[in-house]
Amino acid sequence: MIDSNDIRVENNTKDPFEINILEPNTVSFTRSQGGVFQGVVEGKVFEEIILYRIFPFQYTTQFISVRDSKGDEIGVIRDIEQLDEESRSEMDKELQLRYFLPLVARIDSIKQKADLWIWELQTNLGPTRIVMRNLHEHMQYPSDNRIILTDINGKRCEVRDWKSLDSHSRSQLKDVL
Secondary structure (H helix, E strand, O other), X not given: OOOHHHOOOXXXXXXXXXXXXXXXXXXXXXXXXXXXXXXXXXXXXXXXXXXXXXXXOOOOOEEEEEEOOOOOXXXXXXXXXXXXXXXXXXXXXXXXXXXXXXXXXXXXXXXXXXXXXXXXXXXXXXXXXXXXXXXXXXXXXXXXXXXXXXXXXXXXXXXXXHHHOOHHHHHHHHOOO
């Protein structure tokens, strides 16, 4: 018969809800010759690192989840502005690639046809069209003047500050805001 006092179980499993805040002096990030984002985190070398914004629309440089190539979280960086110049630059590039979000420079038109809203936009990457079924489901307001537009296929654009757009664009927006 086994006595429960004779059994010792070590619990080496990590609490999945524990957040490891990474201190700026314990991380460094670079890019391999092949262009893979990599780094050293708390003394451990990672040949591939994946970044996620925990609050993607509200905080663009803060609360960045750092994960290994399998997607397991290594830790969270409070603000990339606290990192050394190379790490900050490489993280910024990596986040720009992951969160590709063209900036709206002008709203040419917003028209409703049947049950669709069609937005004709000029962005920093050229002209584009956004199609929505319901304005309220496809427009997010992460801050006072900022709007994220998402079309029915998942394509997104950002209006960084709608109040700073030209008068024609603001006029178009007034009808839908």
